[in-house]
Amino acid sequence: xxxxxxxxxxxxxxxxxxxxxxxxxxxxxxxxxxxxxxxxxxxxxxxxxxxxxxxxxxxxxxxxxxxxxxxxxxxxxxxxxxxxxxxxxxxxxxxxxxxxxxxxxxxxxxxxxxxxxxxxxxxxxxxxxxxxxxxxxxxxxxxxxxxxxxxxxxxxxxxxxxxxxxxxxxxxxxxxxxxxxxxxxxxxxxxxxxxxxxxxxxxxxxxxxxxxxxxxxxxxxxxxxxxxxxxxxxxxxxxxxxxxxxxxxxxxxxxxxxxxxxxxxxxxxxxxxxxxxxxxxxxxxxxxxxxxxxxxxxxxxxxxxxxxxxxxxxxxxxxxxxxxxxxxxxxxxxxxxxxxxxxxxxxxxxxxxxxxxxxxxxxxxxxxxxxxxxxxxxxxxxxxxxxxxxxxxxxxxxxxxxxxxxxxxxxxxxxxxxxxxxxxxxxxxxxxxxxxxxxxxxxxxxxxxxxxxxxxxxxxxxxxxxxxxxxxxxxxxxxxxxxxxxxxxxxxxxxxxxxxxxxxxxxxxxxxxxxxxxxxxxxxxxxxxxxxxxxxxxxxxxxxxxxxxxxxxxxxxxxxxxxxxxxxxxxxxxxxxxxxxxxxxxxxxxxxxxxxxxxxxxxxxxxxxxxxxxxxxxxxxxxxxxxxxxxxxxxxxxxxxxxxxxxxxxxxxxxxxxxxxxxxxxxxxxxxxxxxxxxxxxxxxxxxxxxxxxxxxxxxxxxxxxxxxxxxxxxxxxxxxxxxxxxxxxxxxxxxxxxxxxxxxxxxxxxxxxxxxxxxxxxxxxxxxxxxxxxxxxxxxxxxxxxxxxxxxxxxxxxxxxxxxxxxxxxxxxxxxxxxxxxxxxxxxxxxxxxxxxxxxxxxxxxxxxxxx
Numbered sequence: 001x002x003x004x005x006x007x008x009x010x011x012x013x014x015x016x017x018x019x020x021x022x023x024x025x026x027x028x029x030x031x032x033x034x035x036x037x038x039x040x041x042x043x044x045x046x047x048x049x050x051x052x053x054x055x056x057x058x059x060x061x062x063x064x065x066x067x068x069x070x071x072x073x074x075x076x077x078x079x080x081x082x083x084x085x086x087x088x089x090x091x092x093x094x095x096x097x098x099x100x101x102x103x104x105x106x107x108x109x110x111x112x113x114x115x116x117x118x119x120x121x122x123x124x125x126x127x128x129x130x131x132x133x134x135x136x137x138x139x140x141x142x143x144x145x146x147x148x149x150x151x152x153x154x155x156x157x158x159x160x161x162x163x164x165x166x167x168x169x170x171x172x173x174x175x176x177x178x179x180x181x182x183x184x185x186x187x188x189x190x191x192x193x194x195x196x197x198x199x200x201x202x203x204x205x206x207x208x209x210x211x212x213x214x215x216x217x218x219x220x221x222x223x224x225x226x227x228x229x230x231x232x233x234x235x236x237x238x239x240x241x242x243x244x245x246x247x248x249x250x251x252x253x254x255x256x257x258x259x260x261x262x263x264x265x266x267x268x269x270x271x272x273x274x275x276x277x278x279x280x281x282x283x284x285x286x287x288x289x290x291x292x293x294x295x296x297x298x299x300x301x302x303x304x305x306x307x308x309x310x311x312x313x314x315x316x317x318x319x320x321x322x323x324x325x326x327x328x329x330x331x332x333x334x335x336x337x338x339x340x341x342x343x344x345x346x347x348x349x350x351x352x353x354x355x356x357x358x359x360x361x362x363x364x365x366x367x368x369x370x371x372x373x374x375x376x377x378x379x380x381x382x383x384x385x386x387x388x389x390x391x392x393x394x395x396x397x398x399x400x401x402x403x404x405x406x407x408x409x410x411x412x413x414x415x416x417x418x419x420x421x422x423x424x425x426x427x428x429x430x431x432x433x434x435x436x437x438x439x440x441x442x443x444x445x446x447x448x449x450x451x452x453x454x455x456x457x458x459x460x461x462x463x464x465x466x467x468x469x470x471x472x473x474x475x476x477x478x479x480x481x482x483x484x485x486x487x488x489x490x491x492x493x494x495x496x497x498x499x500x501x502x503x504x505x506x507x508x509x510x511x512x513x514x515x516x517x518x519x520x521x522x523x524x525x526x527x528x529x530x531x532x533x534x535x536x537x538x539x540x541x542x543x544x545x546x547x548x549x550x551x552x553x554x555x556x557x558x559x560x561x562x563x564x565x566x567x568x569x570x571x572x573x574x575x576x577x578x579x580x581x582x583x584x585x586x587x588x589x590x591x592x593x594x595x596x597x598x599x600x601x602x603x604x605x606x607x608x609x610x611x612x613x614x615x616x617x618x619x620x621x622x623x624x625x626x627x628x629x630x631x632x633x634x635x636x637x638x639x640x641x642x643x644x645x646x647x648x649x650x651x652x653x654x655x656x657x658x659x660x661x662x663x664x665x666x667x668x669x670x671x672x673x674x675x676x677x678x679x680x681x682x683x684x685x686x687x688x689x690x691x692x693x694x695x696x697x698x699x700x701x702x703x704x705x706x707x708x709x710x711x712x713x714x715x716x717x718x719x720x721x722x723x724x725x726x727x728x729x730x731x732x733x734x735x736x737x738x739x740x741x742x743x744x745x746x747x748x749x750x751x752x753x754x755x756x757x758x759x760x761x762x763x764x765x766x767x768x769x770x771x772x773x774x775x776x777x778x779x780x781x782x783x784x785x786x787x788x789x790x791x792x793x794x795x796x797x798x799x800x801x802x803x804x805x806x807x808x809x810x811x812x813x814x815x816x817x818x819x820x821x822x823x824x825x826x827x828x829x830x831x832x833x834x835x836x837x838x839x840x841x842x843x844x845x846x847x848x849x850x851x852x853x
Contacts, residue, residue, distance in 0.1 A: 047135035065098020143234025149242035173230035252341025282337030289340025357444025462551025492547035508544035569662020603636035613662035622655035
């Protein structure tokens with residue numbers, strides 16, 4: 001505010017104070033008008049108000065809401081508050097009305113002693129958004145104190161030889177008021193010897209000096225009593241008086257003399273009591289008591305006399321109290337030296353107090369946010385505080401820092417205020433809370449510091465998705481399990497806290513996907529199989545499990561659960577050959593000259609189980625003549641155990657038992673009918689007529705019925721495929737020349753016939769007198785005179801055309817026994833000319849069911 005405006009405010013304040021005792025209502029109106037004008041003139045930079053001292057408690061200071069252009073409801077909503085400088089809060093803000101009032105009656109002389117102007121600073125803090133407005137209140141002085149002399153009686157001893165014009169400084173009166181209300185004038189009672197001269201010290205304090213106008217004559221006037229009056233400039237003015245008693249001394253013609261008129265001293269504020277400040281010295285050439293000088297303080301600045309002690313004999317001035325640079329920076333004292341004759345002289349002692357760094361910085365917290373979300377952006381405001389140091393110069397220069405490496409920074413704003421803000425992103429999972437220690441350090445030689453701790457808690461935000469302990473979970477379950485059996489669990493963890501870390505599990509189902517056989521507990525993550533599984537249908541399941549947290553929006557993760565089904569021995573072996581469609585037993589033809597080891601047939605069986613449950617073994621359960629045939633334990637090959645003899649029965653019936661290795665083991669059986677022939681051209685073979693009667697066996701009958709039901713479809717498909725292949729081969733044979741067979745044929749490792757030996761056997765069905773007919777053999781033909789054992793020398797091929805002799809005969813393809821290369825000659829097999837003939841080529845590389853189990 002310009003000086004003219006400040007003067008107007010002061011004058012108007014004094015007028016209000018003077019008239020306030022009579023008209024309180026008009027004072028408030030004028031004060032309100034003045035405040036509005038001041039705020040309008042000062043603009044938005046600061047708020048300025050004035051208040052006369054000694055006003056009543058809760059006196060009106062100003063309307064902050066009106067001056068800021070805000071509604072009172074806005075102040076209340078934005079939590080407006082007033083913070084005064086220092087530790088004492090002198091003002092109160094009513095958020096509902098926006099009116100600023102004084103909390104108590106203010107005494108200017110107590111608040112701002114030794115100060116011309118008294119301005120109280122305050123800050124208005126408004127949140128949402130944070131706004132800081134500076135304000136000041138000037139306490140206007142009221143003339144409520146009268147000038148007071150330190151002593152009611154002033155005694156001066158003046159020699160009669162004192163020359164006119166001599167000056168005698170008088171102790172100054174004290175007036176706690178300032179400005180025009182302070183001490184303005186001194187007056188002296190009218191007399192014929194003395195007059196009064198007014199002077200001003202360097203600090204602006206006025207003091208009076210008694211001037212001798214006319215020579216004193218002790219014999220005429222030994223004593224004088226004068227009244228000294230001090231008057232202030234108030235309206236109405238106030239005054240104080242002191243009695244001056246002047247004693248006229250006898251002749252003393254030499255006055256003491258100081259070596260200097262002014263003694264200037266610099267003294268540290270931490271000087272201990274008793275330390276020598278300065279020694280003043282005055283000399284007097286007189287002898288005796290007139291030459292003995294005594295020293296005394298005559299005038300000093302307020303408070304100085306209690307801080308210093310003067311030795312009246314030596315003139316040494318020592319420290320008597322505690323010096324404080326922050327309270328008073330300079331002390332001025334008048335020292336009088338008086339000899340024994342009463343002559344005196346004065347000198348001035350000026351003590352400048354040197355600042356020492358004896359005050360630590362002070363931190364005052366204004367605003368503080370106790371919690372921050374972890375997704376708070378950098379530069380988020382956390383706290384606002386102010387610092388101050390009562391020292392001066394570098395001793396009062398303050399530096400603020402944060403202890404430790406924390407994601408926070410300090411930045412100065414205005415005056416001595418600092419803002420605490422974040423300077424990086426926060427992560428609650430790394431650090432959940434921070435204990436921020438703010439240190440304020442001055443720049444003195446012996447650096448002093450103070451510390452303020454702030455506790456900031458980081459609140460959780462759902463920024464972490466759940467994480468499974470494994471990407472793939474493998475679990476096992478045995479087939480034919482009970483529904484809702486637990487097979488394992490999945491586990492996911494979330495680094496967040498509270499509801500953001502609560503994980504729930506669920507199966508991931510694609511749209512249109514059928515109901516999975518697996519379920520998962522939403523809370524525990526336990527995995528259950530909801531229905532019974534069959535290893536032969538489903539050997540493994542794969543489902544995706546999601547884990548979602550309870551945040552908003554929720555975050556999730558996936559893991560793959562693979563369920564592997566363990567096999568149980570729940571399937572019995574199935575015999576594929578001999579098939580069940582052959583009736584009571586499959587017919588096999590064995591020549592009478594068959595040697596030991598002759599391959600009669602190969603039993604083929606499969607098991608739908610896996611592993612050990614599918615390992616099959618073969619054994620002869622029943623045989624017409626047990627010693628004639630033997631069955632391979634693992635290959636299923638039926639061979640002659642010895643050479644066929646003439647005494648052996650022509651018909652044999654064998655029951656083969658196929659057993660797996662499961663626990664408990666399961667088995668199946670098949671029946672083979674074998675005919676021993678001298679010659680394949682014998683037309684009177686009657687297998688079904690002379691077959692030995694079948695012994696009742698209920699168990700084997702059940703096995704055969706089950707096998708027939710299981711493999712009927714397979715047999716039909718196999719027959720169709722074989723028919724198509726046979727037709728294709730017939731076309732190829734018509735276009736190609738007759739093949740030449742090798743001299744030696746190696747026996748297959750799997751016990752099957754070689755690829756080149758193909759037998760077509762035609763038997764008429766529906767009659768017991770079916771004959772063999774050589775319709776068109778494409779196989780080797782051996783001379784009759786060749787003895788057995790010379791099979792390796794076979795090299796000729798014969799081909800005959802035999803007409804069909806039985807019309808309407810239904811040829812049924814039967815499996816022929818393969819011929820080993822070391823078994824001797826064998827008659828050529830009959831080729832069936834009917835359309836239903838079947839090419840039985842039992843070879844492991846053409847039929848996968850013959851693979852060793």
